[in-house]
Amino acid sequence: MIQLFINREDELNFLERKYLEDSAQLIIIYGRRRIGKTELIKKFIQGKNSVYFLCTHDSLQENLKGLKTKFYELTGREYFLKLEVNSFFDLFKYLIDEIRDKKVVIVLDEFPYLIEINKGIVSVFQKIWDELLVNKKIFLVICGSSIGIMETEILNYRSPLYGRRTGEWNVGPLRFKDIALMFKTFPVENLVKLWAIYGGVPFYLIQIDPKKTIEENIKLKILSKGEVLYNEPIIILREEFREPRIYMLILKYLSIGYNTQGALTSAIGINKGNLSKYLATLEETKLVKYVLPLGQRKRGIYIINDPFFNFWFRFVYPNLSDLELGLVDEVFSRISTQINSYYGLMFEQLIFDLVSRGDIELPLQFNEVRKWWYKDKEIDLIALNEHTREILFAECKWSDQVDAERTLKGLRWKTQYINWHNEERREYYAIFAKSFKEKIEEPRLILFDLKDLEKTISRRLNRKHDISTCYTS
Numbered sequence: 001m002i003q004l005f006i007n008r009e010d011e012l013n014f015l016e017r018k019y020l021e022d023s024a025q026l027i028i029i030y031g032r033r034r035i036g037k038t039e040l041i042k043k044f045i046q047g048k049n050s051v052y053f054l055c056t057h058d059s060l061q062e063n064l065k066g067l068k069t070k071f072y073e074l075t076g077r078e079y080f081l082k083l084e085v086n087s088f089f090d091l092f093k094y095l096i097d098e099i100r101d102k103k104v105v106i107v108l109d110e111f112p113y114l115i116e117i118n119k120g121i122v123s124v125f126q127k128i129w130d131e132l133l134v135n136k137k138i139f140l141v142i143c144g145s146s147i148g149i150m151e152t153e154i155l156n157y158r159s160p161l162y163g164r165r166t167g168e169w170n171v172g173p174l175r176f177k178d179i180a181l182m183f184k185t186f187p188v189e190n191l192v193k194l195w196a197i198y199g200g201v202p203f204y205l206i207q208i209d210p211k212k213t214i215e216e217n218i219k220l221k222i223l224s225k226g227e228v229l230y231n232e233p234i235i236i237l238r239e240e241f242r243e244p245r246i247y248m249l250i251l252k253y254l255s256i257g258y259n260t261q262g263a264l265t266s267a268i269g270i271n272k273g274n275l276s277k278y279l280a281t282l283e284e285t286k287l288v289k290y291v292l293p294l295g296q297r298k299r300g301i302y303i304i305n306d307p308f309f310n311f312w313f314r315f316v317y318p319n320l321s322d323l324e325l326g327l328v329d330e331v332f333s334r335i336s337t338q339i340n341s342y343y344g345l346m347f348e349q350l351i352f353d354l355v356s357r358g359d360i361e362l363p364l365q366f367n368e369v370r371k372w373w374y375k376d377k378e379i380d381l382i383a384l385n386e387h388t389r390e391i392l393f394a395e396c397k398w399s400d401q402v403d404a405e406r407t408l409k410g411l412r413w414k415t416q417y418i419n420w421h422n423e424e425r426r427e428y429y430a431i432f433a434k435s436f437k438e439k440i441e442e443p444r445l446i447l448f449d450l451k452d453l454e455k456t457i458s459r460r461l462n463r464k465h466d467i468s469t470c471y472t473s
Contacts, residue, residue, distance in 0.1 A: 008040050011169055015044045018167050019105070024134050026164050029143040030150040031171030032286055032306075033236055034203035037143055040171060041107050049074070050105035055113040060121070063114060064091060071095050074104070088121070092128045096136060103137040111142045112149040122153055126160035134164075146240065148284045173200025173306075176354060177460045183210060188454040189434065190214055196346035197222075199307035204229065215332070222316060223328045230323075233312050240285060246270065246278055248317070251304060254288065255314035259301040294370040294382050295419060307346060314342065344398035348380050351396050351432045355383060360456060363444070364390040364428060377414050381430075389421045392446075394430035402433040404440050404447055 018025050031037050045052060051070045055063055068091060072080035075098050085091045108114075114121045125142075133140060142161075144150045154161050155168065174182075180191050182205060193214050198204040207221050207229055222229045233251070237244035246268070253267045261279070265272050279302060282288035287309060292300040304310040315338070316323070319331040354360045356369045366383040373379070381394035395411050408429060415427065430446040439447050 008036070008043075008171070011040055011171060012044060014167070014169060019044075019048075019139055022137070023166070024129075024136055025139045025166045026129060026133075026161070027139070027141045028150070028154055028161075028165050028168040029141060029171060030147060030155075030168075031145070032147060032201075033145040033239065034201050034232075035145075035171050035173065036202040037145070037171050038109060039202075041109065041141060041143060045105050045107065048105050049103060050107065052107045053109065055108060055110045057113050057116070060088075060114065060117055061086070063117075064088065067091060071098075075099065088124055089128055089132070092132050096132050099136075101137055103139070105139040105141065107141040107143065109143045110145060112144040112146040112153070115149055115153050119153070123160045126164060129161070129164050147286060148240075148281065151284065174202060174205070175200065175357065175359070176350065177359065177457050179205065180457045181461055183208075185210070188450045188457070191457075192347060192350060192450070192453075193343060195350055196307055196343050197311050201306070201308060204232075204308050215336075218335070219328050219332050222312070223319075223323055223331055225323060225326070229308075229312075230316075233309050233317075241281070247282060248313075250275075250278055250282065251287070251309060251313045252317055254302055254304050255310050255317075259303060261302075264302075291371060293374070294372040294384075303349075307349075310346070311342070315339075340398070344396075347398040347432075348396040351394070352381055355381060355394075359460065360448070360453075362392060362428070362430070363446070364388070364392060366390070366392070372418060374417060377417060379411070379414055379418070382418070384420065388426070389424050390426045390428065391418075391420060392428040392430055393418075394432060397431065397433040399433060400435045401437045402431065402435065404431055404433075404436050404438065407431050408440075408442070408445065 015027070018027060029037055029041065042052065051067075051074050053067050053070045056066070064085065064087075067088075068080050068083055068085075071091070071094075072078065075095075077098060080094070083091070083094060085094070129140070142154065144154075153159055154165075156162060176191070176195055179195055179200065180186075180188075183191060183194065186194070194205075194208070197214070197218070198208065207227075208217050209220070212220065221227050224230060234244070234248070237247055241247055249268050250264060253264055258264050258267050261272055261275060264270075264279075265275055268275070270278075279288065279290075283290060287304065287306055288302055289305045290300050290302055292298075304313070315335045319334070322331050351360070352369065352371070355362065362383060364383070364385055365388070366385050368386070369381065369383045371378075371380060372382055379393055380396045382391065383394070384391040393411055393415050395407055397407065408431065411429060411431070426444075428444040428446070429442075430448060432448045435449050435451075436447055
C-alpha cells in the first residue's frame, strides 16, 4: 500500500498565510469525504498551540463533554473536566478567560454533525465569534464533508456565519502530476489508467499495491469482498443521503451513457420534476456535473465527476451478485472486454482537466474550455479566447499509431459547424493520442502523445515537493 502523497502545497500556504495575520481568523474548509481534509488540517496544526475536535452524531451534550476534555488537554486545567456547562458559548468563555491573548488554533471537524443535531448551532457560533473570539488571537477552523450542509448553512449569504468568515477553501482531488509523484516507477500509460479508475482521491489511491499490476489491483482491491473499496460508494451515499436508492440508480445509468434528463427519466421510471431535484443534489455534492456544449444554454448532459464512482457504477455495481459469490475472475473477464473503451472516455476527461488547469501548455492564452456536440458530431475539447478571437479544436484518441492526417481532416470538417466569430477567428488544432503513426507538421497544429505527457509531467515535477503521510479525510 502507498503510504505517502504529495502535500497540499496551495492549501497549506493559504492556511499558513492566514495564521501569520494578527487578527482572529474564521476559516471554512470543506470538500467531499475521503479527499484528505483531516490530514491537511493535522499537518497544518503540527507544532502549533491547537485543539482538534471531531464532532460526532451524539447529542450536543456529548459533544460539549468531548470538547471540554480537549480544552483540558490544551490548558492543563483540570477544572475543565468538572465544568457544569450546557452551552458552547459558556465553554468558550471559560477557554478565553484561560488563554487570554495566546494564539490558539481550534479545529471543529465534521461540524455538519452538530448542525444535524440542532440547526441553531450556527447562530450560537455567530455569538461566540462576535462576543468572545473576534478580538482575540484565535484561529478557528470549521470543517465538513457534507458539502450540501456546508454550502447552505455556513457558506450561504443568509447564514449567520457568512459575514464572519475570513477565508474558505474547497479541498479538491489531487492533480495528475501529484499521482505521478506518488507512483514514480509507473509508466505514463499506467498513470492514465490509475487516474481513470481511482481519480485523485487520496484514500482510494493509497489502497493501490504498487508491486502489483493494474489488473491485479482491480481484482484484489475493488472486486474482492471485504476490501474497503468493494462497497465504498454505497457507504458514501448512505452517509450523505437518507434514501440512497434513487441516487444509486441515477449514477448507475449515468455511468453507461444515459446522460440526459429524458434518458434518465425513461430508464429509472421517475418523473422529470423529481429527477431534477435528485440531480441538483448530486451536483451539490460534486459527484455529478452538468456540461453544456459551446454556444448553447440548453441541451446539456450530466456526467459523473468522480472517476472511481464512474468505474464502480459501470463495472462493479451491476456485478455485485456474482462478486458476493466470489466470482472475481469471471466478473473481471467481463470487465476486461469493455475497459479499453472506458479508458478512452476517461482519457478525454483527463486531457480536458489538464488543459483547463493549464498543466498542458498551448500556443494560445484561453479564457474558456468547452466541449461541443450536435446530433452525430462531436468535438472533444475547444479552448478559446474571446478577446483575441483565437480558438483551438482538439480530438482525443486512446489508440496507438493514430493517423494524424486523417484525424485532422475529420476535425477540420466538424469545425465548420461551430458558429463563433466565423470571419475573424484564428484556428488552432490539437490531437491527443497514445501514439501516432507519423507526427506530421503543420502550422498551428499540436500532436500530443503519451511521451509528450510524460515530458510535461517531468517538467512540472522538476521542483521540490514536501511529502508527508496523509491518509483519509
